[in-house]
Amino acid sequence: MKLEKIKVIVVDDHPLVIEGLRSSLGADSTIDVMNCFENASDLFAFLKRSTVNVVILDVNLPDMNGVEICERITKKYPHVKIVGLSTYNDPSIIKQMVKNGAKGYLLKNVTSKELATAIHQIHRGQSYFSGEIQKILADSIFDNNEIPKLTRREKEVLSLVAEGITTPKIAEKLIISPLTVETHRRNLIQKMGVSNAAQLVKMAIEQRLI
Amino acid sequence: MKLEKIKVIVVDDHPLVIEGLRSSLGADSTIDVMNCFENASDLFAFLKRSTVNVVILDVNLPDMNGVEICERITKKYPHVKIVGLSTYNDPSIIKQMVKNGAKGYLLKNVTSKELATAIHQIHRGQSYFSGEIQKILADSIFDNNEIPKLTRREKEVLSLVAEGITTPKIAEKLIISPLTVETHRRNLIQKMGVSNAAQLVKMAIEQRLI
DNA sequence: TCTAAAATACCTGTAAACTAGTAGAAAACT
DNA sequence: AGTTTTCTACTAGTTTACAGGTATTTTAGA
CATH class of the missing domain: 3.40.50.2300 (Response regulator)
Incomplete structure (x- = not known):
């Protein structure tokens, strides 16, 4: 053979x-x-x-x-x-x-x-x-860190948040209400299991989501 | 030769x-x-x-x-x-x-x-x-981005901020007043030429300061 | 030792972020 | 066609962050 x-x-x-x-x-x-x-x-x-x-x-x-x-x-x-x-x-x-x-x-x-x-x-x-x-x-x-699935819009918001852009300006950019951006931001923080924007940015960079 | x-x-x-x-x-x-x-x-x-x-x-x-x-x-x-x-x-x-x-x-x-x-x-x-x-x-x-010199304490605060710890908790950890932490945080934001904590975290990671 | 730099602390006001709940419209999936 | 998910938007209240000062005490360098 x-x-x-x-x-x-x-x-x-x-x-x-x-x-x-x-x-x-x-x-x-x-x-x-x-x-x-x-x-x-x-x-x-x-x-x-x-x-x-x-x-x-x-x-x-x-x-x-x-x-x-x-x-x-x-x-x-x-x-x-x-x-x-x-x-x-x-x-x-x-x-x-x-x-x-x-x-x-x-x-x-x-x-x-x-x-x-x-x-x-x-x-x-x-x-x-x-x-x-x-x-x-x-x-x-x-530490079973399941990678949470983010929706398209959430990813969009996430990258803007990660750039340090504030909620009202993100709203302006995406042409949606600041209140909506707030909701996305809230859902992101919840999904990623963090407690504020700073941690969110760190997370996003670590997981190469942005 | x-x-x-x-x-x-x-x-x-x-x-x-x-x-x-x-x-x-x-x-x-x-x-x-x-x-x-x-x-x-x-x-x-x-x-x-x-x-x-x-x-x-x-x-x-x-x-x-x-x-x-x-x-x-x-x-x-x-x-x-x-x-x-x-x-x-x-x-x-x-x-x-x-x-x-x-x-x-x-x-x-x-x-x-x-x-x-x-x-x-x-x-x-x-x-x-x-x-x-x-x-x-x-x-x-x-964009003459001179790397600003950070003091020892500022670096300490920076890494804690980058971990998403809030000002009052940082104060607790370093056993100083929250007002002092605020000052450091403000100086950091000014020195690094950014406008909020999220950008600060991004900067810190990019420049490998943490 | 003197002095400049750093770390500490406080005040005031505004803006933004976070918490918590609700809910209709639009897409996407089955 | 019906169900679920996603995106959207709102109310309302609390907390934290940010900007602009000022000022005292350490620490460290010349």
């Missing part, structure tokens, strides 16, 4: 990282780095016409965020395994990635050896999370 | 980036990647006993921040040229790096070719900033 290589593609907007992955994963005879992309649309164009086993996915791409990409890949190509790769160890992002089908998540401070291990393990159907990530996921079980 | 290679060292806490730089810069016959480090202390240990032309310096290292490293290198080894390399295009960080002696600054989305060009140019005594960075530096001339 002929050994099939694991077909891997890399999506990262840093050419330097791509080159690093190419040279180090290329050394592994069981892994075939088919192609590398710097944005999401190129990735999807490729997925349309090729079979792929594992996608190594940077969470921060210019044209689409990692969570959305995960969701779309999982929906359209459920056989494709996703490994998140990012500088950020933000629990909410990691959890969202996992919820949307990522089978693994690594920080960029991993060695290429560990990455290769992860690819193999995930390709076998298991999951893989680096030590630090495991700890984060474990911790976040206790 | 024998051609001397440019002696370069790379400091980055991401092994993947290091491998990428190694493989791509290694291909350039005029550049000698002497060594790579993942933290600042290893870097300084090496500088003590070796002559180096150019340091490629990631701004985010585990043990020391980029600005501090720049300052120290410039002071102790003024002949060593520094090229900042980072994911962040935060104007205040870039400006601080330049102020502290960085001769170039690139975002991690550069190609290795551009990086090589930068190394050569900087080694010749010129400076090099990638297009995006040039734009940022140019923009920041107009």
Whole structure:
């Protein structure tokens, strides 16, 4: 029986990282780095016409965020395994990635050896999370910070609030009553489980909602 | 005359980036990647006993921040040229790096070719900033956002404000009068040139003051 | 030691934010 | 077509934030 290589593609907007992955994963005879992309649309164009086993996915791409990409890949190509790769160890992002089908998540401070291990393990159907990530996921079980779903309008209001614009001026901008803005603001504070605008801004920035 | 290679060292806490730089810069016959480090202390240990032309310096290292490293290198080894390399295009960080002696600054989305060009140019005594960075530096001339100096107490209050704690509770925590907290808060808002707490929080996060 | 800077505290007034409840109209979903 | 969600808007009362001063006591630098 002929050994099939694991077909891997890399999506990262840093050419330097791509080159690093190419040279180090290329050394592994069981892994075939088919192609590398710097944005999401190129990735999807490729997925349309090729079979792929594992996608190594940077969470921060210019044209689409990692969570959305995960969701779309999982929906359209459920056989494709996703490994998140990012500088950020933000629990909410990691959890969202996992919820949307990522089978693994690594920080960029991993060695290429560990990455290769992860690819193999995930390709076998298991999951893989680096030590630090495991700890984060474990911790976040206790404080079950469900990411609340915000409506379109609420997101709009949130970003304006986060810019420090006051209620009456937000109302002016959105051409609605200040009272309505107040309501949205109130609902946001309630949904996000905070108690004032300052915390709301912090939250929004942390969860990259703005 | 024998051609001397440019002696370069790379400091980055991401092994993947290091491998990428190694493989791509290694291909350039005029550049000698002497060594790579993942933290600042290893870097300084090496500088003590070796002559180096150019340091490629990631701004985010585990043990020391980029600005501090720049300052120290410039002071102790003024002949060593520094090229900042980072994911962040935060104007205040870039400006601080330049102020502290960085001769170039690139975002991690550069190609290795551009990086090589930068190394050569900087080694010749010129400076090099990638297009995006040039734009940022140019923009920041107009809005001369001098980073205001905050006092110790102000920083304390700022981080508490940023956590969304209200004035009376901050007062309780710091065991001072709420009126004093109000004064600090007001001074902060004035110093940072913003108009409310929400903007203050945003600012503080952006400038990594908390 | 003198002095400038920082931290502390207070007053007054206005504006905005937060709390709590209600409720009709418009979209979206089934 | 019917139900649910979202967006909209209102009343009314409380709390906190913001702006403009002023002033005393520490702390730290020259």
